[in-house]
Amino acid sequence: MTANPLLTEWNTPFELPPFSDIEPAHFTEAFEKAMVQARAEINAIADNAEAPTFDNTIRALEASGELLTRAARTFYNLSGAHTNPDLQAIEREMAPKFAKHGSETFQNEALFQRIASLWSQRGELGLDEEQARVLERYHTMFQRAGAGLGAAGKSRMAEISQNLASIGTQFAQNVLKDEADYKLVLESEEDLAGLPDFLIAAAAEAAAERGLEGKYVITLSRSSIEPFLQFSTNRPLRETAFKAWSGRGEGGGETDNREIVSKTVALRAEKAKLLGFDSFAHFKLDDTMAKTPDAVRELLTKVWTPALKRAREEEEKLAEMARSEGGNFKIAPWDWRHYAEKVRKDEFDLDETELKPYLQLDKIIEAAFDTATRLFGLSFEEKHGLPTYHPDVRVFEVKDRDGKHVGLFLGDYFARASKRSGAWMSAFRSQHRLDGEISPIIVNVMNFSKGTPGEATLLTFDDARTLFHEFGHGLHGLLSNVTYPIISGTGVARDFVELPSQLYEHWLSEPEVLSRFAVHYKTGEAMPNALLDKLLAAENFNQGFATVEYTACALVDLEIHLLTEASDLDVTDFEKKTLQAIDMPDAITMRHRVPHFAHAFAGDSYSAGYYSYMWSEVMDADAFGAFEEKGDIFDPETAEKLYTHIYSAGGRPDPAQTYKAFRGRAPEINALLTKRGLAA
Missing domain, CATH: 1.10.1370.10 (Neurolysin, domain 3)
Structure with a gap:
């Protein structure tokens, strides 16, 4: 094994993880050493003989465990987006150890007493809004982890946390195995009956990736299975595919959850x-x-x-x-x-076959970027030759309207057997200002069916909406403007975190966006107005x-x-x-x-x-109305308020209050019902 890159400084461009140098065994060594270091740092805070202050307790906690955080973020991004049996074995081994490490921190009596002392005198400490919020988060986290329990209660809480970590990891790996192992192989004309060219091409690509050249494979990725269920006229095959999709995790055997x-x-x-x-x-x-x-x-x-x-x-x-x-x-x-x-x-x-040629992956990415440019003044420049964990991953440098570096955005768009299903945003590094300006490294992970070599990857409208959704999360991480890591970016209440992502979806459906970026992948012609009108008319279908x-x-x-x-x-x-x-x-x-x-x-x-998606949807349906009421979906004044109160604020403000600061009032549920076409 080479010298462990996870335990050294990263001299890579933008301090990206040196993916090509990292071997699975490096993680085990790094976790062991980084946990020891983190424990020593935390114990030093707890055992400090000086009276507790915000800086020597809360700020010190925020700065502790940096080596462990860096290694863990790299590992868990890989375990979700590009795993292998070695990483999965390490994940199973480490899950209870991480839980134990967390319990030892949250149940450290001396440490909790320092936090509780600060909490009891919080009104006299002269804290600013952000510091007050960070103190509240630590006090709440420690209480919810059992810091106030007696010895027996703490011991049992630690056992529960370790058990939950282990079985949660196994649950995820079981689902991934069911998804990765399944393939519906299509060969005859009867098997392919009703399937449009774009799906046949994607199925051929999936088959080739699995060594089945000349055949066609439907996988359990939504971008594969849902179009098959839409278009296949072979009802028995639809039933077979659907039952495999619906039955993940309950097939009996070792992957039954x-x-x-x-x-x-x-x-x-x-x-x-x-x-x-x-x-x-x-x-x-x-x-x-x-x-x-x-x-x-x-x-x-x-x-x-x-x-x-x-x-x-x-x-x-x-x-x-x-x-x-x-x-x-x-x-x-x-x-x-x-x-x-x-x-x-x-x-x-x-129908989808008429629509899909106008929804090229590259153009929808461009549309998402352009929307961010017009709202927030961001620019995106693709960087080639930078370290990535898979050849399909694309890297973009993000700058603000003054040309200042904001962060890196990684896009990982295609389905593969080493990636869990779904779509998500994550961070290799979060923005904060504990010791100088630390810029974020954000990743969006999707599971789109890749087009055949040399051909454009075409999306459904739902795929395009998913891309905008996850990029909304990405912007929440990229635009974060806080001092403390715990409240950076998406470090907000769970039922608030979907607001920036779901709100961002609205711009995709606007004619002003679609008319520019929905262009035919062969001719380059814009989507005809008649087709655009039909798409928007059918939005609530x-x-x-x-x-x-x-x-x-x-x-x-x-x-x-x-x-x-x-x-x-x-x-x-x-x-x-x-x-x-x-x-x-x-x-x-x-x-x-x-x-x-x-x-x-x-x-x-x-x-x-x-439920959080719907709780946030009440807000996002109402929030987009702020732009509509101005008659301009890119209204600069409204966009500035959106940046200030939603996208850059992280977890600093109270979510209900920051929504009111943006909108001028609390959200109204009727906006959600109207958006979904369900209003009476």
Whole structure:
């Protein structure tokens, strides 16, 4: 093994990780040494003989563990976007060790007493807004980690944290294995029946990547499976593909996640009880904008009722379409996308095959960048020859309107077997100013189907929206303007974090953007006005379905985390009964069924928090109205307020107050219902 690059200074351009020099074994050594160093730094803070001050306690904590943070961020970005068996083994080994390290920090009695002392006299310390927020976050984090418990309670909390870390890691790896192992191989004309050229080309590329030249492969990436379900006229194959997609994590065998979910729910319930909460949902929501399960349920119910009504109407239209073609069957989940495409064509004279040639990946990236230029004065210059973890990753230097370096943006757009499914934003380095200006290194990870060599990669409109969504998160990280790492960028309340991303989606749908960047990949001609009009007219088509499949997930996530006893939880039965109780249509499944619901069970980020997308959507639907009311979607004054109060503020302000500072008032739910076409 070479000298460990994770333990040395990085002399790479922009201090990017030296990916080509890093071997899996380097991480194990780096984690061990960096944990020892971080523990020594934390103990020195806790054992400081001087009276606690903000600088010698809170600021010192913010500056501690830098080596460990750098190595961990590099590792976990790789484990999500480009993993391998060696990295996965290290991830399983390290998960409980990281949890133990965290418990030892949060349960350090001397350290907590220093923080509690500062908290008790916070009004007399002369703290500015940012320092006050950072102190509040540390005090809250320590309390929620069990710092105030007795010795037995602390010990059990540490055990729970380590167990949850281990099984959460296993959950994610099981889903990835199910996704990576599955391939629907298509060979005959009957197998390919109904598939458009763009999907056949993508399936040929997927087959070639798997050593199956001359054949075609459908994978469980959304960019592969959803178009197949849309266009395939082979109903038995649609059923086969859908059941594989829907059944991830519950196939029996070693990758079955149902027992992991049961253990997770039980451990989370016990953790909440130790901390004095009625349930894990009560515990989790106490530190969000929503505050209570009742507030979440109220929001979801307000949306569920009209969405369910709309979905029933949509299902009847699909059934009529199927009958008109001689289909004498009840609409099943593997039929919905197929017949919805036909109904959309019938009602709006619009289909995906007509639309997709105008949605080139490179042009949509350009559109996302241009929107940021017009709103915030940013510029993006692609850099070649810089270190990356995969040849497909693109690197852009981001500068402000004065030409000053803002940060680096990495785009990793294509699906591959080494990448978990979905789309996300992450950071190799967050912005802060603890010791000089530290610029961010932000990455967006997608799973688009790559075009054949020499051909453009074409997106669906949903793919394009996903790109804008994740770039909104990316801007939240890039534009961060704070001093302390803990509140940098996306370090905000979980049900606020989706506001910058979902708000950014609005610009994609604007004619002013589409008319410039939706150009045909062969001719270069702009999307015809008639087609653009049809696209925008059909924007709320199938919203009953989309809202039901999402809201069902949010409701199941809430209900499963309200359980106080889960030792004998039958996950499949619980999911079934919960959906029956809300009258879930048989023809629609949850967007993420529980055995592969990574948001909720592959870690703690969105557990009892999947509602967050809709909570934020209430704000984003209302927030875009601020631009519409000005008659200019790039209004400079409104854009400046958006930058100041939302994109650059990180977790410094209270989220409800900063939204009001931007909009002038609290958000209104009617904006969300109108946006989704569900208003009465």
